[in-house]
Amino acid sequence: MNKTKIKWNVIAYFVMITFTLLTIAPIVWMILNSFKPHSDIVRNPLSPPTSLYLQNFVRSWVQGHLGVYFYNSIFYSMISTVLTVIIAMGSGYALSKFRYNFSKIIYMFYTLGLLITVHSVIVPLFIMETKLGIANTRLGVIIPYIAFGLPFQVFLATTYVKGIPDAMQESAIIDGANYLQVFFTIILPIATPIISTMFIYTFLGNWNEFILVQTLTSEIAIRSLPVGINSFAGGMSRDYGLQFSALVIGTVPMIIFYLIFRDKIAQGFAAGATKE
Amino acid sequence: MTFKQQKMASYWLLIAPGLILFAAVIVFPVFYSFSLSFTKWSGYGKSLFVGLENYRNIFSDPVFLHGLRNNMLIVAISVFGQIPLGFLLAYMLHRKMVRGGEFYQTMIFLPITISPVVVALLWNQIFSSSGIVTALIRNFSGNSQYVMKIFEDKSQAIIPILFVLLWMHTGTYMIIYLANLQKINPSVLEAAQIDGATEGQMFFRIILPSMVGTITTTAIFAIAGSLKAFDLIYAMTGGGPAHFTEVIAIYMYTNTFKYYKYGFGSAVSIIIVLLSVGLILILQSASKKIEKKYE
The missing domain is CATH 1.20.5 (Single alpha-helices involved in coiled-coils or other helix-helix interfaces)
Structure with missing residues (x-):
């Protein structure tokens, strides 16, 4: 050597x-x-625990309402992820296979949407939701979750569906199927790989989302885990044991999720930075 | 229904839900925000048109300017820290310089799953008086009374946050570069090796040129991400102490939701959009020049 x-x-x-x-x-x-x-x-901040002291977990779970937050996080993440992926796939199919000229304009709008962050619209969003009476409701969280997921997911879906050969769609149409049937029976099954990437990527983003729930909700009953952990560990608790156990409760499920789906998460991130 | 009508109807059925949501939650609020930014409004009652007054006040506020400076430091640490380090790691893994690359890759990418809020609170513990940093310094320096004072210094308070950002995001860049390095045709590299090219020559003549596009795209992400840096800092310091770690997004948030200055807050958010678009345009034109050089 x-x-x-x-x-x-x-x-x-x-x-x-x-x-x-x-x-x-x-x-x-x-x-x-x-x-x-x-x-x-x-x-002794650096020494390992001398006994298995589980009291922190019991107390932070109960005092910090972590059970409620946990449930809400699952609720928001699941529902908005499923809807985001279905809507994005439908848009991706329409934008890539229908050959209408205005598709390009719609696609460009979504691409510009990638540059707009939650922070630039949070003020008007809060005002609008208050006026419509959906601030402080679950619906008021799910709607912006879907909308902010869309630009990137539409991009992923469109790029993938474009790569599916036209011949498959055409022969089905000649056999008398309509476009919606083609979408559900041909496109969706072929697109399973990208659907799972989209699902996992979006789920991860929604699970960790903070500012929307922080701004648009004020009741414990409908807040999510990141917001709950922040108000709990940041404000009330001077007990470091409780803080650490709350952080572990917020982290460990995601580490397991990560160890199972690492490749899919990586694909989602890599796809975003790949040109063409 | 004719075939054409059926096609058109299916198209709009597939496209409409997304488009309506997108327009209502993103497009409309951007314009709404723009029009609010020229007014004075506290949330109820009538809003008052004040022209450019909000913008003038923002740019003469030292708190905003310090926040802007912190944002630029965050941009700098992303572009000159996370990107080169991520690239270095990806390159080492791609060239199989270590055994068990899969393991290192899994570990270094891990912070991506952890919510910024949890990261913030965890690092607050690490930097606290009973945290890892203090304990290590006390052990090594022999000074058992050592206390960290970095957060009390106006110009240095942002440094720990920059470090945490590096900790959070370097793995993401590593993964992105790794995926793109794997797309380079290995036979090109083999041929170069047979022709006697050194590792350095292969890096500068083949690998780097084919990665310029990816690096530009990630730099765009980095800039856009840097300007919206919010969650982590909000949960870590809230911009404090005394606005030392303020960034524009937090400035916007406090002014709007704490002082109820909706018009003023909207003007700040418009500045965020304009800044990110501006920086991205500069970056794109710079990278076009670099790409031309390699053609």
Whole structure:
């Protein structure tokens, strides 16, 4: 082996291990501390727990209403993700296979939408929802979740459906099927790979969303996990054990989700930055 | 219904739900925000047209200017920190310089699943007086009374936040670059290797030129993402202490929802849109020049 190659391998190992430790250490530390009582965390922040102290979890779950927040997060993420993906697939099919000229304009609108962030419309959105009476309701959260998911998901769907050969659609149409039948019986089944990527990517985004729920809701009963954890751990609790257990409750389900779906999540992110 | 009508009807049936939602939640509010930005309005009663007064007040407010400076630092850490580091990691993994690359990749990409709010609170603990950083410094320096003072300094308070942003996002860039590096035809690299090209030559003549497009796109993401940096900072410091870690999005939020200055807040959000579009245009023209150089 030549020397420069070995030198590069050493550097590469050093870089990889450093990054991995930097990423993992805080998470491991958080999990370890969640099993320690407050006094123990303050006195010996770096030492591992001496016994399996589960009281933090019981108390933060009950006092912090984490059960309610957890349920709401699942509710918002599931419903808006399913609707976003169905709507985006329908739009993607229409935009890529119908060959109307105005499709290009609609597609361009969605692309511009990628640049608009929640923060630039949150003020009018709040005013509109208050006027319509849907502020502080579940509907008032789900609608913007879907709308903000759309630009990127329409982009993913359109790009994918464009790649499906026209011949499949044409022969079905000649056999007398209508376009909606083609969509449900041909396009959707073929597009399963992109649908699962879209689903997982959107779900992840919705699960971690913060500012919309923070602004548009004010009742514990309809708030989601990130907002709940923030108000709970940031405000009321001086007990570090409770804070750490709340953070673990917010993190561990997503780490499991990640370990199962890592490739799909990666595909979603990679697809966004690929030109053509 | 004729065939043509049936086709047209199906088209609108498929397109309408998305388009209506998109128009109602994104397009209309952008224009609404624009018109609000020229008014003074506290949420009820009549709004008062004030022309450009909001914009003038914003740009003469030192809090906003400090926030803008912090945003630019965030842009800088994304473009000159996350992107090169992400690229370096991706390149090392792609060239198989380490064994078990899959493992490192999984670990470094992991922060992507964690909600920014959780990341914020976790790092607040890490930087707290009973956190990892203080404990390590106390152990190594022998000074058992050491306290971190970085958050009390106006110009440095943003540094820990920049570090956390780096921690959160470098893995994402790594994944994006890795996916795109894998698209480079390996036979081109093999041929170059047979012709005696060194690792450095292959990197600068083949790999880097084919990645210019991807790097530009990710830089656009980075800029757009940097200007909307909100969740993390909001949960970590709320812009404090004394506005030291203020960013534009938080400035907008406090003015609107704490002081009920809806017109003023809208003007700030319009500035966010204009800034991100402006920066992206500059970046695109710069990258076109680079791409031409490689053609």
